[in-house]
Amino acid sequence: MERKFNRGPAMRDVARAAGVSAQTVSRVLSNHPNVQESTRQRVMAAADELDYRRNNMARALVTGRSKTLGVLTLATNNYSRSSLALGVELGAREAGYTVNSVTSGLSAEALTGAVSRLVNQGVDGIIIAAPLRDAASTVRRLTMRVPTVNTDGSSGISDGLVGVDQDLAAVLATRHLLELGHATVWHVAGPEDWSDSAARLGSWRRTLEEAGREVPPELHGDWSPESGYRNGLVLGRMPEVTAILVASDEMAFGVIRALSELGRRIPEDVSVVGIDDIDLAAYSNPPLTTVRQSFEDTGRRAVTHLVELIANPGMDNPPDLAAPVLVVRGSTAPPPAA
Amino acid sequence: MERKFNRGPAMRDVARAAGVSAQTVSRVLSNHPNVQESTRQRVMAAADELDYRRNNMARALVTGRSKTLGVLTLATNNYSRSSLALGVELGAREAGYTVNSVTSGLSAEALTGAVSRLVNQGVDGIIIAAPLRDAASTVRRLTMRVPTVNTDGSSGISDGLVGVDQDLAAVLATRHLLELGHATVWHVAGPEDWSDSAARLGSWRRTLEEAGREVPPELHGDWSPESGYRNGLVLGRMPEVTAILVASDEMAFGVIRALSELGRRIPEDVSVVGIDDIDLAAYSNPPLTTVRQSFEDTGRRAVTHLVELIANPGMDNPPDLAAPVLVVRGSTAPPPAA
DNA sequence: GTACATTCTGTTATGGATAACAATCATAAG
DNA sequence: CTTATGATTGTTATCCATAACAGAATGTAC
Incomplete structure (x- = not known):
């Protein structure tokens, strides 16, 4: 035995x-x-x-510190999730922490359940990389006891917010297209309840208005390439569409695919700009013009912030937003001569 | 205060x-x-x-079970890593476990350090999704005390191996190209020390030999799109190359990009097959013919196996390999008429 | 009514480490 | 030589929950 x-x-x-x-x-x-x-x-x-x-658990029990950080992401396999998670891992390792990861669906129950698991697990701090929506108040109650950092501001928790300046991202992309000579810019946005998505949308609209351009109705996807494809099938049928800002590179791939199938050439007929600069963006056909934001860096900064917050619970905690950068590649060009 | x-x-x-x-x-x-x-x-x-x-830690201390699984992945952000990690999370949640993730570089010290952290953390079981190479024996010593499952067989630890039948994957891809009428198939392989990579390479060669075809020299990448691009720049200069099997979709994107830049049309001039079927494969230009293997499923199966192994430490533990499926899309066609 | 099984609840010991305090010893200062 | 000071080590209490055992209360069988 x-x-x-x-x-x-x-x-x-x-x-x-x-x-x-x-x-x-x-x-x-x-x-x-x-x-x-x-x-x-x-x-x-x-x-x-x-x-x-x-035995780290015995140690944690008596010291009251588990040297573990919890990270909550959504249970979908997109680029932003995985590179943020990677950044968190790397940052945590450097800071002497291990990482407890949980994933969740978008429902309030799933989200609170996930946070609850982290709290029960005794993590020293939590990174929430998901829009909380109506779970916000419940989650806030749960995280009363644990220092927390968010990478999505939609929950209204601007305290401890770490991310990228999405306003700027959309401004850069929209301006680039206008400067190329396009009359206006269409927008395939992300889901409405993501703050990143909302910020880009608002900023795209504002930029057009400030330039005195017509603001076309926006379309919405769910970050998946497939949703980009669907929206692309719509936009590709409209001859007046010559410039599209897509809220993520992955959706942009889908948009481009749909446009190609409809016989619209990129960038001769239609210019497309993505956001994120995923690893494959430089290797698509044509290479994708996009706005780079490093999720890995966001993950690292989230850890840095969180570790400071753990050491100094009462500290000031203003939003920490990095500046994105426009990367011009082959998917954008001046509009076709009318 | x-x-x-x-x-x-x-x-x-x-x-x-x-x-x-x-x-x-x-x-x-x-x-x-x-x-x-x-x-x-x-x-x-x-x-x-x-x-x-x-308090789960106090609980774990007295029961001797932390209800936590450790997962080791490499610190690179590719599709396989992230979807496997996702599968592990989902599987673990269903099985009532939480996940402790660590990442590591490829060096023996990094790998043993990572496993060491997991063991110290008191996980009930470990999933290793990285080639161990010369760290194998050290790691094996570390995991004497903790049930372990591998998703890479290169370490020679076939006990507790969960993955996808890579032999079959390469056979399906190679045969598909031969059946289209190509004289032979070139191969951009992954790094030599990954078992998946080695298995595909061997099986590609065998398939060609069995068909009585010439076996061209293989090229190697490192899974990154950039490495695919580099190899593509080489292959695209050789007019006799009409069919290429690339060991991952991400590298295939790079290969296609390079071929396009060199004026070779896909699939009219050159057919390209990838392996993995990443989410973007269906939306590339042209859509990528590939061999689908679900890393998410592998992650789930790894958890299932591991949980069984935890419950029953002495159990038989034969390799569990899933069958991949060929997905034909637009990047393959008969060779150009000579 | 006695003997015994069942149900419910409490007490004590335990898991593995660290904090706080106590004790010892050696050295330096006066 | 005495006392203060610091270095080194040990003892005890503690973190929080559970296992194992024990006791009380209730019900059942004869």
Whole structure:
């Protein structure tokens, strides 16, 4: 009845082997200053010999810090999710934290359930990378006890907001198209309840208005390439459409595909600008003009902020928005001569 | 000197409020059978009133199970990583586990360090989605105590291997191109030390040999679109190249881009097949013929396996390989008439 | 009414580490 | 030589929940 996997040795076992108290072992492993060199070496040798590994849960229990961060993302596999998650991982590792990831659907129950799991898990801080919508108040109650950073401002939680200046992103893209000579710019927006999406939409509209251009009705997708394709099938049928700002590169791929199928050439007939600059944007056909925003960087900054917030709970916590950059490639050109 | 974030109430606080012992609270929360209904309700009310949440770490400490799975991925943001991670999350949630994610570079130190962090964190099981190469033996030592599943067989750990039949994937792709009438098929492989990559390479070669075709020298990329582009610049200069099997869709995008820039039309001049069927494959220009393998599904299956292994440490654990499917789209066609 | 099983609840020990305090020893200062 | 000071190590209490055991209360069988 031998178990294949058993608990390893505990600190007291190391202590016994080294002929010291458990506390001394703890001191050695935590690099406390006042330990005699010879003792340190004996303890290290014993720990090594027994292949001892400190039990982080016991440690967390007594210190009250788990050295773990929770990150909540949506359960969809898009570029922004995965690169943000990667940034969080990397940032957390550098800061000496491990990451507990949970995913959730968009419903209020799913979101609060996910946050709840993180809180129960005893994380020291939480990064929420999802629009909370009507789950906002419930989640805020849950996170009373845990420092929290958001990467989506739609919940109205501007405290601890880390992200990219979406207003600027849309301005850059829209202006680029206008400067090329297009009369106006159409917009395939993201879902209405994402703050990023709403910010881009508002800013696109404002830019057109300020330039005294007609503001065409906006279309909406759900970030998926397929939704871009659907919207592209609509826009491609309208000859007056010569410039389109698509709220994400992934949707832009779909838009371009649909336009191509309808016989509209990119960029000769229609110019398309995406947002994000995903890895594949430079390698599409034609290469995609887009507005770069690094989600990985956002993830890292979220961690940095969160770690500061953990160390200093009462601190000021103004929004931290990075500036996106326009990347001009082959999918934009002056409008066809009428 | 008021702390903004403090520990919440403990079980004893709930017990006091409900006028029972802590053990009874524990029983109520764990749905033990022998608790009187009136007591249960009083406890529930008290817990609710105090907004009590059970401390999972204390729980894990005494039960010896953290209900947490660790997953190790590489610190690169490609499609396979993120969709596998998503599958793991979803599977874990369904199985009642939370996920601890760590990323690592390819070096032996980074890999062992990452696994080490997971073990220290007290996870109940580990999913390794990275080629271990020379870190294999060290890692195996580390995972003696923790049930482990691999999604890459290069480490020689075929025990607990979950993935997709890569031999079949390459066979399907290669045969498809041969059946279209191409004289032979060129291959842009992945990095040499990934087992997936090696399996595809071997199987591509075997398929050509069995068909009595010339086996051209293979090229290697690193899974990135950029590496595909570089290889494409080479292949596009050779007029005899009419069919290319690229080991991942992301590299295939790069290959196609390079071929286009060199004036070779897809699929009229050159046919290209990818592997993976990423979300964007259907929306590229032209849509990409590829071999579909669901990494998300692999992640889920890895969790299922792992959970079984945790419950039954001594169990048989043969490789579990899913069958990939050929998806024909617009990037393949018969060779140009010579 | 006695003997025994069941149901419900409480008490104590435990998991593995660290904080706070106490004790010892050596060295420096007076 | 005495006292203060600092370095080094050990002891005890604690974090929070659960397992194992124990006790009380109720019901059942004869």
